[in-house]
Amino acid sequence: MIFHHIRSGWETLKNAFSSTRSLFGEKLRTLFGKKLDQDTLEHLRALLFEADLGLATSKDLTSKIEAAHLNNPNATSDQLIDVLKEEILKKLENQPARPELKKPHIILIVGVNGSGKTTSIAKIANLYKQEGKNVLVGAADTFRAGAIAQLEHWAHKVGVDIVKGKAGGDPAAVAFDTLKAAQSRDIDVVLLDTAGRLQNKEDLMRELEKIKKACDKLVPGSPHEILLVLDATTGQNGLDQAKTFHSFTPLTGLILTKLDGSAKGGVVVPIQETLNLPVRFIGVGEGMDDLQPFIPSQFVEALFE
Numbered sequence: 514m515i516f517h518h519i520r521s522g523w524e525t526l527k528n529a530f531s532s533t534r535s536l537f538g539e540k541l542r543t544l545f546g547k548k549l550d551q552d553t554l555e556h557l558r559a560l561l562f563e564a565d566l567g568l569a570t571s572k573d574l575t576s577k578i579e580a581a582h583l584n585n586p587n588a589t590s591d592q593l594i595d596v597l598k599e600e601i602l603k604k605l606e607n608q609p610a611r612p613e614l615k616k617p618h619i620i621l622i623v624g625v626n627g628s629g630k631t632t633s634i635a636k637i638a639n640l641y642k643q644e645g646k647n648v649l650v651g652a653a654d655t656f657r658a659g660a661i662a663q664l665e666h667w668a669h670k671v672g673v674d675i676v677k678g679k680a681g682g683d684p685a686a687v688a689f690d691t692l693k694a695a696q697s698r699d700i701d702v703v704l705l706d707t708a709g710r711l712q713n714k715e716d717l718m719r720e721l722e723k724i725k726k727a728c729d730k731l732v733p734g735s736p737h738e739i740l741l742v743l744d745a746t747t748g749q750n751g752l753d754q755a756k757t758f759h760s761f762t763p764l765t766g767l768i769l770t771k772l773d774g775s776a777k778g779g780v781v782v783p784i785q786e787t788l789n790l791p792v793r794f795i796g797v798g799e800g801m802d803d804l805q806p807f808i809p810s811q812f813v814e815a816l817f818e
Contacts, residue, residue, distance in 0.1 A: 745771050
């Protein structure tokens with residue numbers, strides 16, 4: 514799906530990665546200005562790893578640079594960086610396509626507390642609303658009264674309806690009521706919030722399964738998307754989170770938040786390679802328009818600009 518009413522993704526990403534580039538892009542250019550011997554290649558591998566690209570990806574990209582140098586010993590810094598861009602883009606583009614929009618289209622949002630889950634729901638609701646879609650949010654994180662109040666605040670701010678239950682209530686019941694309301698109100702898109710942290714993994718698994726069954730009962734085949742919200746500043750810990758949630762409930766995609774902070778952004782690559790999970794949205798600021806669809810080509814250009 515294409516969202517038309519967002520600010521220039523390229524400019525926003527470029528601004529968000531301003532600190533990242535000073536640590537990554539400029540160091541690469543300096544490194545490629547040296548003799549490309551084994552010591553330099555080792556420094557390159559370390560630099561790529563520091564950018565949260567992960568060990569396997571860093572080794573692979575370093576071998577690609579070594580091969581490019583052997584093929585063209587006179588390659589310039591910019592030419593070698595172009596090789597990195599091309600290889601990273603290949604990894605990011607080789608992902609499943611976004612599922613076709615159903616009606617109602619049910620999206621289950623999961624993630625740990627503090628990752629930006631609730632605000633991401635509001636921003637996604639805003640994107641769909643700008644596309645002319647009728648949006649409904651469901652406050653199925655009943656384990657924290659604050660989560661319900663926070664989602665209600667954002668729903669009112671965006672101007673979309675919300676279905677909520679009582680704190681401590683059954684999350685699956687809230688999901689069921691939300692979908693019933695969606696069917697009666699001719700809703701296009703439903704966004705369901707879920708608990709970010711339960712007492713143990715078994716609790717989390719059980720609650721997610723109950724929510725999924727409640728969705729499927731009313732809208733067969735739903736939820737159509739299960740998106741994990743990850744805080745990009747957590748780096749490689751984000752990969753561990755993705756693996757954990759993916760083992761509980763098959764994810765269909767990721768929302769990467771806080772790329773405007775200290776995040777290096779490279780963690781996108783190993784997560785997609787390891788789990789075959791595409792990044793659907795990225796957060797590059799606190800404003801309502803600062804969540805945008807993930808476009809690999811823009812991401813790669815902004816990372817190296």
